Amino acid sequence: MEFIENFDPHYPIIVGGLLQTEDRFGFLNVRIRRHRWHKKILKTNDPLILSLGWRRFQTLPVFTTSDSRTRNRLLKYTPEHTYCFATFYGPLVAPNTTFCGVRVVSKQNTTGSFRIAATGVVEDLNADVEIVKKLKLVGYPYKVFRNTAFIKDMFSSALEVAKFEGASIKTVSGIRGEIKRALSKPEGHFRATFEDKLLMSDIVVLRTWYPVHPKKFYNPVTSLLVKDKENWVGMRLTGEVRAAKNVPTPKNNDSTYTKIERQTRRFNALKVPKAIQANLPFKSQLHTMKKQRKQTYLQKRAVILGGEEKKARALIQTIQTIKNDKDEKKKAKKSEKNKERLKKLAKLEEAKREKEKEKKKEYFAKEGRKRRLGASEASGNAFGNKRRA
Template identity: 55%
Template sequence: GGAPWRTDAARAAARDYLRRERSFANLQQLVYGAPVQSNLVSDDAGGGGKDGGEGGSGDESGSDDESGSDDEFFKLKDGGKGRGGRADPTPGDGGAPSRRPQSIELGEDDSSRLPPPSGEYGGGAAGPGGGLPYSMEAWLEEGEDCLVERIRNKFVTGDWGADGEDGEKEVFDKFEDLEAGERYGPNGEVIEDSDDEDGEGTEGMTDAELRDLNAKRKASKKSEFDDEYDDSKKGNVGKAGDEQAEGEYVEALKREKEARMRRNRDEFGVDGESGRIRYEGFRQGMYCRVRIDGVPAEFIESFDPRMPLVIGGLTPQETERGLIRCRFKKHRWHKKILKCNDPLVFSIGWRRFQSIPVFSTEDENGRYRYLKYTPEHMHCQAVFYGPQVPPNTGVLAIQRLSGNIPGFRISATGVVLELDASAKVVKKLKLVGQPTKIFKNTAFVTGMFNSELEVSRFEGASIRTVSGIRGQVKKSIREGQPGSFRATFEDKILMSDIIFCRTWVPVEIKNYYNPVTSLLSKSGVDGWRAMKPKAQLHVETQTPIEVNPDSIYKPIERKERTFNKLYVPKSVEANLPFASKRKEDKKRKKKSYVSKRAVVMDATEKKKYTFMQAVNTIKNEKKAKRKEKNAERRAARDKEQAKQDEKLDAARKARKRQHHRTEGKLEAAKERKRLRG
């Protein structure tokens, strides 16, 4: 009597839930079965005969399902849908359908299929996925034909009963646990290496063979113990003041070296020394024969077997020559500073050669300015011609190689900075000129250049007067001597001003390279002919030093400038206050009366005058004596002060020497640290 959608609502809801559960396959339930039965039971699960008697109940439920689930677009297709209301007839029941749930065997090949829904068997408890429950009896059976024995060969490679032996007999062999590092016997017992070796390798051996075998085992055990002991001692070397640990570490290194030599002898014992050299190469301390082509005959004639030779190699790029720029510093123990363009012998890498360096310093504008001498306690830049070497290579410079030079011979040290085909060392040059004609802010200048071509080269260059007035070169002029030009200035200049132009001239680097060939002469270094500095040539040849008159400093003589008197017009002077007016006394042509009159003193005035003269004489005498005493006292004080200054100078020099020594050590340590990287 109610609405159609309310008919069997609980059964339809349970059926929809089971269908949804069936759409999600649970692999664990498919393989092992469901541990717990579902609590959702249909209405006819307990009655059995109610739905079974009504033959069309299955179709009605299907129609209700279709009418009740309007929101479902996809539905699972049940394989037994058409058989949902049909039961298998049983002869004993007279054609009545059987309602006994049938068990599903899982011994078939494809056991992962979903079980059939409950409608296929006409009712019963719902299994996993809405079907009947699995039967575990097949899995619990024992025997050769049981389900477990039939699928045993599905999980191994091979056949358990292929050899015809009894399947129940288990045969094992010795095996080793690689993770634990232990070995097990056939019965599962733990065996040691010594037990295994004793059981297998000693059968049928003579006493001598057994002794050899035991000696080898003992040596191997001892070597293992030494290795462990050495590793433990190597970790203790870092402790400060542990002399015992250091000694043990040295002993460990010796044992390691002996073991390595022993292994090499055992490895190359058959092939001999030739086979070992073929694989290892020549070791330290071995004699070898080296063939060198292109050796001059003088080398063989002047060869001294008492002097060892060091053989080295050069890369292809080191055979080229070019300009080398390095950071250079005079050695603090060398007595004299080094002069530019004096030849020096450089020791760089494998080579010793003589070259001519040019010193320079880098200013704030990145310009390398020419230096005539090396600084006393500072670095400078040196550029010279020689074979190319990689940067950060050490440089050692010596003035003369002969052994009869007193004092410290190393002149300077340095490090290579870069290689270049050209140098950028410049020298400052001042061009000086004088004005010939002056207009308001324009002047004609002469004496600075020699031709119109030079003027055109310097058009637009900055010039300046000694008084600080800046100007600029404009154009050359035809009048006057060649090289005259017109220039403009910020202010009007004077005829007495000197005009100069600052320029930079590149310095030429001499491409001089003279290798030291002391091994080609029997007399050694004395037989090698090197370039000598100019000062040494003056001393040896007793030639006087050339004096350039222009280079001699002369006293500066400037004419005293005479200025014209200031002329103030009378009309202007009349309006000036009295303090600003000129007060000039005219020079008298005749003497005045005061200068011409005579003074006559009486006796009293003469007596007073004589007394004052005596007093002044005594005063002057005392002043002279006091002045003499002060001079003597000042001389004694100056003498004492000179002694104190001498002591202070000695102490000051010692402190300065110690300071420079400390600074030198710090710089050397920083340089070593930088070279080590």
């Protein structure tokens, strides 16, 4: 009914049909790249209008990348000048189908002169997409034994600890460990074993992967069903809705950046017992002086420069600096002269080599002629003797 009521003959309409396989919906895995002329980067779960096949629809893509372990890791934003993967809910199409995406289709809310936000190609249709994001859980030891420690503030219940039994953990100082068993009291605390003894100031970290599920959102662009066909508005960003309704952005105290003040750690000095010190060899013995209770002569006396002496020292210092500057200049000039001299010597050496080569050529040419003449005379004499005989 809206199509007939809001029909505008100035807009051309192409009528087509869809195959039976094209009526199905599901999750699509695509390879996508932000257009290099688009000014802003794209964010995960932000609404994007895609022109895919015969359809134009709004969806919420989740951008991912595959690491070396064939794991689909979540990306918060699209990378610069390179492709990434994306998963979204929409109509199923054949693989290798290309598409393009825009942020908005209305002429009022344009995000710059260039509207194409992204381009890509459909890779495969997969409903079982496993997308994960990195999650770091942090805990602190409150009781430390030899290689065992009790950790707090990492989990909130014994059930969570049971899920991660046997998981490998690591401290900031690099000591590896393993989660063993949850404690009965207090809730969420657990026992863990480590390679070495922990310090009370250590921080224990558990690296995990948290599954992310793409949202089933499909909003077709129904611009032909409204009167103002050029200003169709679909799902808006949270910031745009807040700006339109003058709602302030809520502030999370945990997300605000605060100045970190760390206390300087003071380590106790090494104390070796006297019994061990007595048995040490001479080279390894600790030579320590006793603390002096009285001030020495050097500590007592105060050397204060007088007026004339101060002037004399300042004058000597200036003279010394001038002398050092002159010496630097002399060294620089000398090095330049040495470079020129080395160049001349290299040229003379080259000329000398060339002359030696010419002399050798002349000598060997003369020797060759003499040998040829001697050989020809010997052969002539032999031929004459034969004829006489």
